[in-house]
Amino acid sequence: EAGVVQSPRYKIIEKKQPVAFWCNPISGHNTLYWYLQNLGQGPELLIRYENEEAVDDSQLPKDRFSAERLKGVDSTLKIQPAELGDSAVYLCASSVTGGAGTDTQYFGPGTRLTVL
Amino acid sequence: QQQVKQSPQSLIVQKGGISIINCAYENTAFDYFPWYQQFPGKGPALLIAIRPDVSEKKEGRFTISFNKSAKQFSLHIMDSQPGDSATYFCAASPRGGWGKLQFGAGTQVVVTP
Numbered sequence: 333e334a335g336v337v338q339s340p341r342y343k344i345i346e347k348k349q350p351v352a353f354w355c356n357p358i359s360g361h362n363t364l365y366w367y368l369q370n371l372g373q374g375p376e377l378l379i380r381y382e383n384e385e386a387v388d389d390s391q392l393p394k395d396r397f398s399a400e401r402l403k404g405v406d407s408t409l410k411i412q413p414a415e416l417g418d419s420a421v422y423l424c425a426s427s428v429t430g431g432a433g434t435d436t437q438y439f440g441p442g443t444r445l446t447v448l
Numbered sequence: 449q450q451q452v453k454q455s456p457q458s459l460i461v462q463k464g465g466i467s468i469i470n471c472a473y474e475n476t477a478f479d480y481f482p483w484y485q486q487f488p489g490k491g492p493a494l495l496i497a498i499r500p501d502v503s504e505k506k507e508g509r510f511t512i513s514f515n516k517s518a519k520q521f522s523l524h525i526m527d528s529q530p531g532d533s534a535t536y537f538c539a540a541s542p543r544g545g546w547g548k549l550q551f552g553a554g555t556q557v558v559v560t561p
Contacts (some may be wrong), residue, residue, distance in 0.1 A: 336491070374454075374537045374551025375492065388548065423491050435541075437549065439491025 334358070336440030338424050344446045350412035353443045355403070357426030364401060365437060366409050367423040375423055375439075381407065382429055411445075419447045452540050454552030462560050467525040469555045471538035472500055474519065478540035482549075483512065483523050486535045495536070496523075528559045 336354040344403065345351050357364050363382050363393040367375035380388040392399065396415070399406040411418055421444050425437040454471045461467045471481075482497035498505045498512040498521065505512045511524040525532055538552040 340552075349546075374452075374539070374553065374554050375549075376551070377548055425491070437493055439493065441489065441491050 334439055336424055336426055337339040337441055338422075338440040340443055341441065341446050342446075344429075344448065345414055346448050347416055350410065351414050351445060352410045353407055353422050353424075353445075355407045355409070355424030355440060356406075357424070358438055361426035361428050361438070362404070363427045363429040363435070364407050365425040366399060366407070367425065367439075369421040369423055369442065371420070378409070414445075414447045416447050419445055421445070450553065451550040452538055452552040454538050454555060456555060458556040458558070459554070460558045460560060461528045463528060465528050465559075467523075467528050467532070467557050469523045469536055469538070469557075469561070470520065471522065471540075471552050472518075472520045473540050473550075475540070475542070475550075476519070477542040477547075478550075479543070480541045480547075481512070481514065481521050482538045482539050482541075483510075484539060484551075486537065486554075492537055502550060525557070528557075530559045530561055533557060533559050 339354050365380050366378040369375045374379050379392045379399050381401045399409045421442040423442045425439045427437045452473050462537045483495045484492035485495045486492040496507045496510050498514050500516045509526045514521045535554045535556045537554045539549045541547045
């Protein structure tokens, strides 16, 4: 079974430029998450989708960040314009919500963003 | 404000030794406590998890101990191996694991040969 796929793996941009990250969740997973992971810190949730609906975007800085999951499968996270402080790893995770057991989240490898 | 506090920040253990990582929380709504393992360049992967109705859970060389009254839980890695060298994150979630996961800051574990 293929895991969560993210691209690109690395991105270097200059401040004020736009950037986009793409995530393809595990097949059949209806819930998708975007996390921000700063160096030496644990992941912090940015947004959670259940199917096409963003059910928790309270931590997403909406002045510069946007996300979409149009068909309830893959998702794009965008930053426009990027700031120096946005340099971090952006992780995508997916899970099956509504099934038995707990909401086990499976993470992708992340996109490491460097803003110069 | 970090809702889950993790310590130590890093630790070095010899092969065959025991690694112990501690976490503490304040939110009594938390009722699901997973541990994640992360290797460099990879995303976190679920290692083991516990609910507050038990005080201990063991899977292979990994054991979670849970103290509900103290609002603390810990991960013990027995017979540590070089392949266990990674960053370990504790986390907590309300609603039986269906709520938002709050992660600790992580512990970098290095197992020396």
